[in-house]
Amino acid sequence: MKKIPFNKPYLTGNEFKYIEDAISNMHISGDGKYTKLCNSLMEEKFSARKVLLTTSCTHALEMAAILLDIKEGDEVIMPSFTFVSTANAFILRGAKPVFVDIRPDTKNMDENLIEEKITNKTKAIVPVHYAGVSCEMDKIMEIAKKHNLFVVEDAAQGVNAKYKGKYLGTIGDLGCYSFHETKNVICGEGGALVINNEKFIERAEIIREKGTNRSKFFRGEVDKYTWVDIGSSYLPV
Ligand SMILES: Cc1ncc(COP(=O)(O)O)c(C=O)c1O
Structure with missing residues (x-):
């Protein structure tokens, strides 16, 4: 019986050349040349305020x-x-996921069923752009604004796709991408956090660097780096 694989990782041909280059300067810990190049490439291409590559979309969430x-x-x-x-990303912080049924046509959360789920404990809405098909973001953003809620787009499957001219992941306060082997753009395991709400930029850098202000130190903005917040290690090579 012929087996049809669920996915085949797509390679462009330059991978080994770039991997060799990445390790040849002996900087093989986080935020090296290629991570920085990917951040700026996405910021430019998607007109995103700030993009930080992460070790997975799970970690971006x-x-x-x-x-x-x-x-x-x-x-x-x-x-x-x-x-x-x-769900896990929010449950890990003690939150309760409140599930909204999906639309049969798009397989995305039904925007008309969101408002009835909002209580005084609701903090955020997390639309998932299933298979790169956009959620109804105008309606979702309108509901979020009306009820003072944050929007985190789970755009794991929506890299390079658009909603009304805007790239998915760049519409809510935050967006999360996946570059897992099963996606269209891959790096094995990897992801990115897109930061559209300016107020999250400084703290995002800190959380991604084990709760330290090491990014500021590397930019010469502080003379030594120190522990300033909670965080983990979310930065790839
Ligand atoms: C909707 C959605 N969110 C999050 C993830 C997690 O992505 P990653 O494997 O990069 O952690 C995936 C992965 O398939 C996904 O499909």
Whole structure:
């Protein structure tokens, strides 16, 4: 029987050349030349305020949950049909996922069922752009504005796709991309956090660097780096 693979990783041919270059200057810890190039490439191409490559989309979602100060008892609205990481990232911070049913046509959260799920504990809405098909972002952003909620786009499957001329991931306060082997653009395991709400930029750098202001140190903005917040290690080579 002929087996049809679910996916085949796509390679362009330059991978080994760039890997060799990446390690040849002996800087093989986080935020090296190619991570920085990827950040600027995405910022330019997607007209994004700030993009930080992460070790996975799961980790970008975890960063989003920390940035929003999600706490025990908070509620986060998301579709009932998604990948586990959408929910896990918020549950890890003590929040309760509140599931909204999906539309049969797009397989995305039904924007008309969101408002009835909002309570005084709701903190954020997490639309997932299933298979790169956009959620109804105008309506979702309008609801979020009306109820003072944050929007985190889980655009794991939506890299390079658009909604009304805007790249997915650049519409909500934060967006999360995946470059896992099963996606269209891959690096094995990897992701990115897109920061559209300016107020999250400085803290995102800190959370991604184990809760330290090491990024500021490398830019020469402080004379030594120190522990300033909670965080983890979310930066790739
Ligand atoms: C909707 C969705 N969110 C999050 C993820 C997690 O991505 P990663 O494997 O990069 O952590 C995936 C991965 O398939 C996904 O499909």
